[in-house]
Amino acid sequence: MATEYVRRFSRTERTLHWVHASAFFVLLGSGLVLYVPKLSELVGRRPFMKDVHVYTALAWLAAIVLVVAVGDRRGLARTLRELDRFDEDDRVWLRRRWTRPQGRFNAGQKLNAALTAAFAVLFAVSGGLLWLGERDTRFRFASTVLLHDGLMYVSLVLLVGHLYLALIYPATRHALRGMTLGTVRRDWAEEHHAKWQP
C-alpha cells in the first residue's frame, strides 16, 4: 500500500520558517565573530562583519514583512490562533504527560513558537538600540548588550533542542519533512497529532 501523506505546513509557513532559520544562522555566526575575542582576532575585518550582521538583520525583518504581505495571511492568522490556544490536553501535556492527544502543534511547539516570536522582537529591539546608541546617547542603556547576549545564550539552548528533535530523535524527526516538503505521513500524524484533522 502506498504511503499516504497529509499537508502540515503551507508554503507561506515554510518560507517564514526558513527565512527565520537562515537569518538566525548568519546573525549567530557574524555575532560570534564580533563577540568572542579569539574569533575576532582570527577573522578580523570587524567593520565588515558589523555590516554583515546589521544588514542581515534588516533583510531578515524585511523578508518577514514581505512573506506576510504576499503570503497566505488568512492561513497565518489561523495558525496564530492555533498556536495561541492551549486546551486541557495541552496543559496536561506541559506537565510532562506526553501521552495526551495533541493538535497540529503540540504544546511544546506552541510554547517554542511564542518564545521564538518574543525573542525575535527582543533581538530586533536590543540590536536596534545598540546601533542607535552608537550614534546618539539617548538610546544608550547599560543593559542593552546584556539583553542581546542573554537572548543569544538562551536561543542557542533552544536551537540545540530544536535541532535534536528535528534531526536526531527518531520519534519526532519525521516532522522535518513537513517543514521541507510540506507533508507528513498520515500514520505519523495520527500518532503524534491525534486531534489534528488535516
Next chain:
Amino acid sequence: MDAGRDTRGDERTYGRRAFLGVTLVGLSSLFWGKSAWNAFSGVASGVSSALPPGLIPSGWRIYTVADTMPTFHPATWRLRIDGLVERPRTLTYEELRSLPRAEQISNFHCVTGWSVDHVHWGGVRFRDLLASAGGAKPNARVLTFVSAEKPYVDSLTLRQAELHDVMLAYEMDGKPLPREHGAPVRVVIPDMYGYKNVKWVERIVVGDTASPGYWEQRGYDVDAWVGRSNGY
C-alpha cells in the same frame, strides 16, 4: 482519536501570554538587567572560579576599527614620543620595559555597558615615560595617542594621564599584553570608558590642545568619565 471531544470551551490563550510576558520582561530588563547581573555575578564568581577556564566568557569584547589587528614584532617595534617634550625620542620595546615598572589591579568599563573587574596590569606611568623624553615642556597640556590601528587616535590631558592609576600597560594578568588587547602597549585609565584606553599605541604626541579622537568625532564625549559621561 479524541476528535469528537469538544475542548474549545476550556482553551486558554497561553501562547500570547507567553509571548507578551517574555517580551515585557525582556524589554524591562533594559532598566534592571545590569544591576541584576552585577548582583548575580557577585554570587556566581565563586562557582565560575571552580569551573575550567574558558567555559565562562571573560567578559572582554574586542572592538576594532580596521580590517586587521596590528601585529607586534619585538625587534622592529618602536614607540615615538614627540611634540612638546624636551628631548623627543624613539623607544624600543626593551627600552620601554626597562623604565620604572608599575602594577595595578583595576576595573575596565566599556561605554556599551560591559565591564571586566580586577584586571591586573603591568606597565609604566606617564610621568616616568615622559621623563625618559626629558619631560614635558611647560606649555604641554595634552597627550595624543596614535594607534597602529589606523585611523584610531585619542587623547588625555596631561593631568588625566598623571592620575595615580593611569598607565601605559605592557602586561595584562601576568602575561605580555595579548594582541587583541593592543600588543605590545595600550593606555589604561580605569575611570574612563574603554575608548580612551587606546590599544596598539605607536606614537605619543605631546601638545597644547586636544583634537577629537576616533569615537569623539562620532559623538562620544572627550572626557569619558565612567558613569558621568556619554548620557549615563
